[in-house]
Amino acid sequence: MIETRNITKFFSAVNADGSADGITAVLSVSLSIPDGRFVSLLGPSGCGKSTFLEILAGLQAPTEGEVWINGRQVLEPLPASRREMEAYRRKYRFLSPIANSLFRDKPKHDIAMIFQDYAVFPWMTAMQNVLFTLKLRGVPRRDRPGLARHYLARVGLGGAESKYPSQLSGGMRQRLAIARALSVEPSIILMDEPFAAVDTQTRERLQEDLLELWQGTGKTVVLVTHDLDEAVYLSDEIIVFSPLPGTVRNRIPVDVPRPRRRDDPVLREVRERIAAIYRYDQEHADLDGGI
Numbered sequence: 001m002i003e004t005r006n007i008t009k010f011f012s013a014v015n016a017d018g019s020a021d022g023i024t025a026v027l028s029v030s031l032s033i034p035d036g037r038f039v040s041l042l043g044p045s046g047c048g049k050s051t052f053l054e055i056l057a058g059l060q061a062p063t064e065g066e067v068w069i070n071g072r073q074v075l076e077p078l079p080a081s082r083r084e085m086e087a088y089r090r091k092y093r094f095l096s097p098i099a100n101s102l103f104r105d106k107p108k109h110d111i112a113m114i115f116q117d118y119a120v121f122p123w124m125t126a127m128q129n130v131l132f133t134l135k136l137r138g139v140p141r142r143d144r145p146g147l148a149r150h151y152l153a154r155v156g157l158g159g160a161e162s163k164y165p166s167q168l169s170g171g172m173r174q175r176l177a178i179a180r181a182l183s184v185e186p187s188i189i190l191m192d193e194p195f196a197a198v199d200t201q202t203r204e205r206l207q208e209d210l211l212e213l214w215q216g217t218g219k220t221v222v223l224v225t226h227d228l229d230e231a232v233y234l235s236d237e238i239i240v241f242s243p244l245p246g247t248v249r250n251r252i253p254v255d256v257p258r259p260r261r262r263d264d265p266v267l268r269e270v271r272e273r274i275a276a277i278y279r280y281d282q283e284h285a286d287l288d289g290g291i
């Protein structure tokens, strides 16, 4: 169970004239996400989705509020300073500090994060990318090659083990990122617009792969997206964020059994309902602007 209690994130800034400024990116978000669910966070660009997801992962500390995962509080990022944090993210972009803490002494939460921009090491082959995670996880050396092959095969990269990321297509690179996330054996997978950078056909294929990998595993998936169709097709529940500051605008269950058809009339209804919410907000914002 993932639980957030009144998560608020404020970013301070300074204007050109030296006056203080700031922006509330996330405002008082309280959510609970049961284990094994596929949940999407849907909202327009810039509404605080990534910020919220990074707070869930422990990559950023909230200004206010708490995140609890399976009864344990997700605390501030492990690196102490901003510079440390940046160095950390450059090195371990694909994992949250919390996921990494699993590889150190005390296991805390097992979370893997997948980003939009294929966070894989370009100087390592597909095989080496997965081997590296297994090493971090503490898997004995002799077991690593077999396991790495297993994870690569699961995402359909069985024949690409010795390829470098630059030799793979965008869709294949993202599958490699997924294989690496799976090799962490996390119970929670957080994804930030993972399919935004690929063409429509590849995106649909990757969505199918993701569903297939997720089904029957009991893993919780939290997917951030601004793509209405993606959210509707994939999710058990859609959490609609309002425009900035991000708050929970609506929670919409999608009670359609799988496998689903993309043109399922119930899915289309859900889609229309969310589109209507956005239209309403848009008109409302225009009115506000006009006054």
Ligand SMILES: Nc1ncnc2c1ncn2[C@@H]1O[C@H](COP(=O)(O)OP(=O)(O)O)[C@@H](O)[C@H]1O
Pocket (backbone or CB within 6 Å): 011, 012, 023, 024, 025, 043, 044, 045, 046, 047, 048, 049, 050, 051, 052, 244
């Ligand atoms: N480190 C930061 N410092 C200042 N402002 C930020 C920072 N990160 C995000 N923001 C601002 O917070 C808002 C929400 O950003 P983000 O969470 O990336 O939105 P989304 O993922 O929904 O597109 C944006 O207005 C963005 O400019």
Ligand SMILES: [Mg+2]
Pocket (backbone or CB within 6 Å): 046, 049, 050, 051, 192
């Ligand atoms: Mg974002």
